[in-house]
Amino acid sequence: MAPAVLGIKPPSPSCDSAANINSSHLAGETELSKSKFSQTLQTSMPSSAHQTRIVTDETTIDVLENNGPALRAQHWVLNPPRPPGLWDELKNTVSETFLSHGEKFKSLVKQPVSGTISMLGTLFPILVWGRDYTVAKFKRDLLAGLTLASLCIPQSIGYATLAKLDPQYGLYTSVVPPLIYAFMGTSREIAIGPVAVVSLLLSSMIQKLEDPEANPVAYTRLVLTVTFFAGLFQAAFGFLRLGFLVDFLSHAAIVGFMGGAAVVIGLQQLKGLLGLTHFTVKTDIVSVLEVIFKSFHNSWSPYNFILGSSFLTFLLITRFMGKRNKKIFWLPAIAPLISVILSTLIVFLTRADEHGVKIVKHIKGGLNPSSIHQLQFDSPHVSEVAKIGLIVAVIALAEAIAVGRSFASFKGYHIDGNKEMVAIGFMNIVGSLTSCYAATGSFSRSAVNFSAGCESAISNIVMAITVALSLELFTRLLYYTPTAILASIILSALPGLIDLNEAYKIWKVDKLDFLACIGAFLGVLFVSVEIGLLVAVMISFAKVLLNAIQPGIEDLGRILKWVDEKEDGEDCTKGNAKGRPKLVILDMSSLMNIDTSGIASLEELHKKLMLHGTELAMANPRWQVIDKLRLANFVNKTGGRIFLTVGEAMDAFL
Template structure:
């Protein structure tokens, strides 16, 4: 008998001790310090932008050195650069140049610019990036998608046929604005702007752009004189059918298709045998040399074969005086520059991170943005248009065994030597070869496997992918981007307006509470309805939905309607706020309305695990006083135990 009394006394003391500890932890939640004010957060963000946290405790000299090394990574890795690495970088750079020269000329033609501007863009930007960039494999230069983007957007401002000089000046101005935006994104850690284009949107955009680019190359492949400047597939096909009645020369088709087959065959060989990776890399240069010799020796240009003709050589001329920073088209140039900046950054960072992952190092996105911003600003002053990282050339650079960005320097110097010495040899290069080189690079932009994977995993993501694809294909490049971004934002809004609200139950033999839908073995606590709000923000957009959904749930539980035959009576509604990062006044008002309605039904409201900003605002709004400080808990398990033991505690305290 005595042992029973001892056990009961010990049990009572343990329960009282648990209550004391729980109340202490309640005080931890309620008495947490005030979170930083918005202006303090802004100042901290600016301070971390200029001097990252790992540099703030260093001396001034070390801090300056760290800042310079972050801005110019070459100062850090250059100290340990060895001759063995240079041998690899030299071979990679020469291989890269053999692919870059013909591609640069072709992409300049795609952008409606003279051939030399593509070569200029393969000289200065790679040199700037080699000093400021952090990727070891990324190959810098003009790319097909950005060239098409500039062609489609800038020609709406200035007609490249009617006024080619004004068109070129506008492209240089757009390049300047693109560089400014990219640098600003990097300096102020605004890389999230690039994330507006999701992976799914990029997959669809690239595929649509590849088809449009391919159709545009029919002009060079068929030797057509008059062709549409629009980029949608309907306009291109109409122009193609109309050109059938115009004079055209089959030699262009024979020459272009022959070398296109050769290029695709070398690519197939390179994929089958990894040791022959260099073959598809030098195939474009071989095609240019052979086709130029054929045209020169056979005088094919006299029989209708379209040729490049004059390519201006020499160093990059200054173009600072050509920038149009005043006038009626500045706003349009800035808008085009912003779109170009986002597309160029998205492609470059995606490609750079892919190869950085293979090599096992981290690629700093903000450093990349600053580097690309500076290289495009300097490029716009030296007759270059928007440059970025190329997937095809980066893959060649990687396969060639590059060790550092010195391969970009070797490539740029090789292109510069070609500009100084060999541009006259490009006079007889047929346009059909440039078209075939671009066409051979397009299959890499269409990733059917990625689209199928997106369809399997997330149907809404696939809708964004499909929207971007169809928008680019049947409307324009900017419409395709707009459709993709709109669908992505609609997905975010849908998740925000209708957040998940799940009932929780305790897993057997644990204090862990999980969603009963995902874990059917989880046991609901009698008399307590535990609900988790799966939204990062309880705000005006979803507050009323959350309140009404909870009240409907309580009514269903108490009435025992179809689907809940138990008809258990709810005495406490416990809100798990662990996923709610912040709350606004509409959210607080909804919680107050919920508490008032539950009180009228004789039901208590409690909250568990509120985040820093949430509990601070609930205290300021006096909501904690309304529900009682003892109804705010550190965890769901403590809240359930506290609600179940409240009657026991009150009974013991009255004894």
């Protein structure tokens, strides 16, 4: 291949010689290190040569150049390091996942003991921060864990009924997943267990495959299988650094989805609050209200409503008092447990169950039984189950990471999103093998944990042990617990899911984001939970595409220089400079990467400029971009006019 020779005409002293600069702003930030480029420099650079030959990995380019520093920078840019191959990227990903920052696999060979400890410390952060753990911290974690358990026990039973499972499954889910997370998670304040939104997702989607009332055993098996797939997806997201997938659910979409889900959950709780026997399997507001209005004539229980609404009022009052006075944070935390104890005593002493008040009845005691044999990988619904698992995985991750980061910012530390995904994934995989359904971080319980002064994830361990003891010793005492109380406990937790202030803020800041918010809200409310989620993802994805296909391109104008003469009595300004620009420089500092379509556009631009006698140069491209441009032979076509900075490109031309 003959070397491309680029002859540069010296610019005239007038402002016609000004160069036009275009800046292509796509996304991200860039820094090109000269030391990296100099490592692969493959040419000698004569200081006084008029014509210099640049040798790159694949092309040989002759460049006429008189400026030594600009030429040196041009050599650096044209000889970047080769991008890492697939094996290197995989090795780096595994290294970042399992090893501490800066550690290499070689350390495992040279220092097997310390390397193994480092790897274990990355997988199990408790081995790192546990070295500095003190008795004083344990006392605060003990108090926080006991406070957390008093709220967790009644909520877990309520969320299990929302998921259309037996009550003990909610308690099981508050034992194993918190223990796993305490060893693998990076958040100190997050409280792990069943949550309302995930419980609603499971019940609304799985009951389309199996009827939980007609065939509860098959339904439970599908729930456990969905939990396994959800954990598998979550762990894979963490290992493969796919956390960006969660970002397709924008903050605005999550606000709308959570708000719509809260309303749907509240409507679902009217079954327990009113003591209804028959209820619709649909979740949209129209179907639910239709069933409720029909039930008022014959099947509802006024005693159920009186008991449930009375304790709901009590719970809301204690919640309000706890917000007004932070010193009594423990009051709204133990209020649900007090409600369960008092209502159970009332029903037992008055025999209200014989007068229409519906009760929980038998709750199976004992620790989590194994459920390995219940996973249904050969089910005819396995593809649907995997799809539901993916949806649950994304929603659970979005909620957990949002909760974890919120409280981490209060205490000034950082949580690793990818390690959080691995931890949450493993806890759900293990949970599915021990009769637990999908668990994640609960905002309401995490707020209680934070207010109680927790210092570490040990509070989750204390909570899990307390719940395990309750399973062993106290489940028989809950026989007369009214279902209306469980409904009132869930209803009292829903205001935290509806954030009107945040929705108003989204409206003021970004109307397209608000469209995603209101689309998710209305989709959940009037169609179904999965449709609302789909609307949220589609609008968020559409916004990302719009921003990607319409990048901001700014014309930075002509480079002006001071001259002593004026042509035709006119000022040398951008507005009246005559003639075509001799050089166009693309500032590519914000270009993260390029594909074949982008290269084709650059080639088209280069051809148009050549027709008008204008030359094309590029400044500050990333090494990934340079590598692809070289492979496409575009570097050779432009005569190697690629520089480290815009200033060096101008120096080379002028």
